[in-house]
Amino acid sequence: MIAGLFNYWIVIVLMMAGLYIVMSSGHLVKKIVGLNIFQTAVFILFISMGKIAGGTAPIIDSAITLYSNPLTHVLILTAIVVGVATTALGLAIAVRIHEAYDTVEEDEITAMDAQSLHEENTASLAAESDK
């Protein structure tokens, strides 16, 4: 059983570590790093389930009779490309955030947002009381 499930357990550890980085990190770029790791771990999960012991890569050859599952490979090819697309867009937004806030630390950004929300609220209260 250990040999049969070892792959999956390691993949679970990797997935959870990636998710932990996303949730715990305050740096926006590091969040995307975590997201990447999380996704890559899921890819390994898919590819692990497509492996057949003693099989070979699914490229037809008359000498070979046993192939691993090509469908999971196709799905993960797609998912990898989706992953890099998300990464690129996320980084672009992070770069814009850096330009707008001059920081990419989430805590500082949250504080700045709370500050501006507070200012807006006091401004509208003042506007209310004017009338």
Place this chain on the structure above:
Amino acid sequence: MIEQLPAIQLLLTLLAAPICSMLRNGDHAWRLATAATWLSTVVAIMLLIQVWDGGVISYQMGGWPPPWGIEVRIDELNALVLLLVTLFGSLVITALRESLRGVMRHQRQSLYYTTFLLCFAALIGITITADAFNVFVFLEVSSLSTYALIARGRDRRALTASFRYLIMGTIGATFILIAIGFLYMVTGTLNMQDLSERLPAHWDNRVIQASLAFFTVGIALKVAVFPLHYWLPNAYTYAPKATTAFLAATATKVSLYVMIRFLFDVYGIEFAFEKMQLSTILVPLSIAGILIASLVAIFQNDAKRLLAWSSVAQLSYMVLGLALLNASGITAAISHMFNHAMMKAGLFLALAAMIYRVNSSKLHDLAGIGRTMPLTTGAFAVMGVGLIGVPMTAGFVSKWYLISGTLDKGWLPLAALLIVSSLMAVVYIGKIIDVAYFKPAPPQHADVREAPLSMLIPCWIFALLTIYFGLDTRITAGLAGRVAQSYLGVS
């Protein structure tokens, strides 16, 4: 020609997108986008007519039969969602031109329309497909375009809202991917029809149970079910003004459709709700969502943020309807999906028209706008009344079904709570109406004029539809009722 309609439905906007990205002139891009989306609406109506009598259209992409190839499948439920996406999406895109003019350079405008078209096409793709993995692919197209659309907001907080949505959305999508992987691991297929046939043999398999858990969490993130709604208020508030109307109408509704499709069709009611008792989680969460989000909405002083919180509450109504699991409840959920999309899109669009003139969505800046922009505010008021659920409007129909659904269950206190939440809706909508009609306009807004026609007409179409669907419920509640019957009848 007629048998190619499902592919044409997607292709109209999918092909228009790259062409649109090459146009240098924003006006041409707008013309192309509106033409493509309205044609797409026509196709959606034709498809709805075809499946009206319970027919099912199946289309094999690449000519490969399912489960080997990818099947596109249109039945009553997703024909209704198609109509929702195309009709309301087209109305918003038509109104978009004025709100972009002067804000963006021409080339940026055409990129912006391209992003809209991609989102539009992807939502159609999610709606029509019958392949579990294909849902994930198009979900990502729509999500990526949504992130880009939100991040273009004028306030810098649009960027953080978009980033937060990107992180949560990607986690949600990856959870859905894990769920699909588990389904494939146990059944060996990705076609929804095939999955639903092969799954009952594996109900006791823990992998399938985990798959349900991951799917529910993942899609709940996308739908913004109560504790996972965190991204929605900021995203809606800081997104560019008309964009919010589009997102509020379509994106979360299509996610909700995916939720219905998977929970009811793929996993099946018996597994998801009877064996795994999903209702015991969803009902309390959605009740909490309705009450808390309505309460938060009352205390907002920004009209856009107020409507965003109201969206969280209204989405909880739909989830509640589903979780009730009786004919009235499901009817309520599906018809409210349509009605709320219509009313919220209209409200946000009317608000966008007001912001276009007064350049702010703060309540105190909207003071007296009922006199300076009477037509826009009139449309807003009609749809606001609809949102509250006053009889003769669309909102009433779905709330009526929802309350009778709770009564069918014998949950009187819940019915009372729903009425209380409607009263809360009266308060928050009333807050805007009160400011608009009964407060004097600030002096700097004395020269505010009525919104341009290209925004005003879509607003009034939305308002008139709100009344029309309050009187004629054949398309909404009628169709939803039949869908509900078919789900409950089979099980």
Place this chain on the structure above:
Amino acid sequence: MSMALDIVSLILLCAGSFFCITAGVGLMRMPDFYTRAHAASILDSMGAGLIILGLTLQAPSYLVAIKLLFTFFFLMITGLAAIHALAQSVNVAGVNPKLANIVQRLHKNLNDGRTRSITGAVTDGDNSPTDSDNNRGDGK
């Protein structure tokens, strides 16, 4: 013939593995960046290079052998160029090689004809790039 090939490739593989281990030990034990980079470059050139050559002799077909030779060729170029670029940019950033300092100090000591402790000299000197340039020049 095949026997001879096996023996040659065995020797190459063993030598390659030996260099890999050497490089690993060097990476762990060397005192500063430059010496570690040197150890790492051994991994690229001698370690991986010899192993690939050894594998080439075992290749089942000419196609595979040619592919392996290509890999060898590109690995040689890219790996060493990368190490070079890394070392250069570290140098530009102003990191002094520790050993160069020692050598320079030894030179000075010999020229001055006085005896001073070597260890005291290691932390001496500022970190400006020009300085490190001079150091390196003297070190040669």
Place this chain on the structure above:
Amino acid sequence: MEFLINSLLLLMLVATVFAIVRLKRLMIGVMLMGFFSLLSANIFMVLDAVDVAFTEAAVGAGVSTIFFLAALAIVGRTSKPQNATRTFVPLAAVIITGALLVYASFDMPYFGSHDAPAHNHVVPRYLNDSPNEVGPPNIVTSVLASYRGYDTLGEVGVVFTAFIGVFLLLGAGTRKSGVERPAPPNVQAESMRQKVVLREVSDLLIAPVLIFALYVQWHGDFGPGGGFQAGVIFASGVILYALIYGIVPAQKVFPPRKLAYFPGIGFLLYALVGVVSMMRGGNFLDYGVLVHDPLHGQHYGILIIELGVGITVAAVMINIFFSLSERSL
């Protein structure tokens, strides 16, 4: 033996991930992430997923690491230490999710088992019939491009959307001339000197890289490869040029204004193959009707759509790199 190698690689992955979790220095974190991708490419290789390994090595370890580095050049390389409240809630959430997964794992078909349902329902037709139905010996290509060609269209759509999004947010080709930040003189002199070796090496490499991209593009039917990998490799050749010679000369070769058309062109090329097959009476993306012989039709169809994929991916990656790195000038 395979199991041993596989387990060893997996343990290395775990070590890498824990290093990333603990690191404060982002630069190293990003480099380790590239290493993580490379290691997982190795695992894909061991698990027979050659196409996936190829893509992961090119995309995960190559292009996305470069995107990260370009972004880090703008936002700075270090992260602040996080406060303690940030660690507890995520840790609890992660442990619960992980426990759920481990709970589920006991019912999973064992790793490598032959009779797992995943291998025995849909897949046999791909393995047995695809050489007669579609043609290419590489089954991954025939599933990707033909059986699930609609998915792949969506995938190109994702890449195209990312391009439009990045373009909309950052813009490209909008850099004003002469805003390049001058480096301190001695650093500049030093970096010129340093580049002699790099220039020689890159001159030697760029041509083979581009040729290799074309080989991968057209050889995808027979071996691992195809439009995605080819596009990424082509883009990395161009990115290498831009890294060594600077972004301005690279943009002279690939003017961003013209390059911005190509993602759309590739995407259209793909979709139009489907439209043509609809016009000839087949379903969308049914290549069999393109010419008289269905097998030839499949062959032509796959070649053209792979070309479309390659054009889109290459153009998108180069564009995104330009957009990101222009911001740091």
